[in-house]
């Protein structure tokens with residue numbers, strides 16, 4: 305029987321990665337919106353992939369477990385489910401992007417096959433937020449997923465807006481990958497994260513048309529690459545990480561943003577060049 309690839313998030317980035325690495329796998333395409341899962345499963349099936357569409361809300365642990373229970377032997381994980389700052393309120397961003405990702409890494413980490421490999425999609429947004437204290441970083445990395453939202457600095461009164469919630473979630477993703485890589489390593493498995501910049505997908509198009517639209521358009525116009533990226537370029541990175549060429553890479557995060565973060569700190573995109 306074939307091993308399975310679990311794809312959480314039936315969006316453009318998830319599909320691009322699954323197409324690159326999933327040719328010989330049974331691919332479970334899991335999404336909260338079953339119509340998205342069916343749509344991506346169909347496109348992939350018509351391109352020769354073996355896919356099954358399943359409904360799953362990653363902010364619910366039982367829902368994640370139900371996908372895992374159906375999947376048999378799991379050798380690959382691609383977590384590309386998420387909501388952006390313009391798509392959801394603070395509580396939903398924290399429950400989905402922050403806690404949901406942490407639960408997926410915990411649950412899949414318990415069953416991943418020896419030699420298995422996974423990637424989860426974080427964001428450049430987490431790289432822009434100023435440093436947290438070492439203790440806060442430790443808490444993001446190590447607190448059991450179900451207790452994360454009880455951390456003082458993640459309480460609603462300490463989150464300014466949806467962008468701040470998203471940045472916290474994405475910072476947390478990177479820290480979770482580091483701590484989970486240790487546990488995954490005990491099973492001979494690897495897990496890494498990828499932090500994309502602006503990648504044209506329905507999620508990014510919502511941002512272009514949302515309250516921060518001009519900010520995002522300016523960001524890609526002025527970044528060193530001078531354009532937004534594509535999901536296939538994210539898949540280029542994932543393919544290396546998930547292949548044998550990435551065998552020595554685990555617990556790491558890879559920024560792929562056309563240089564936008566570099567420019568944010570040291571170039572034209574600096575928010576306050578006087579400082």
Ligand SMILES: NC(=O)c1ccc[n+]([C@@H]2O[C@H](COP(=O)([O-])OP(=O)(O)OC[C@H]3O[C@@H](n4cnc5c(N)ncnc54)[C@H](O)[C@@H]3O)[C@@H](O)[C@H]2O)c1
Nearest residue numbers: 313314315316317336361362385386427502503505507508
């Ligand atoms: N597109 C970008 O510019 C960009 C940049 C940085 C990071 N990201 C991250 O990449 C990931 C994928 O985004 P994308 O651009 O491919 O978006 P997308 O909108 O194409 O896909 C995201 C999918 O996640 C699903 N989803 C949302 N909430 C869910 C939940 N609770 N449970 C299960 N599925 C859920 C949506 O229904 C959607 O199908 C997200 O984590 C996003 O934060 C995207």
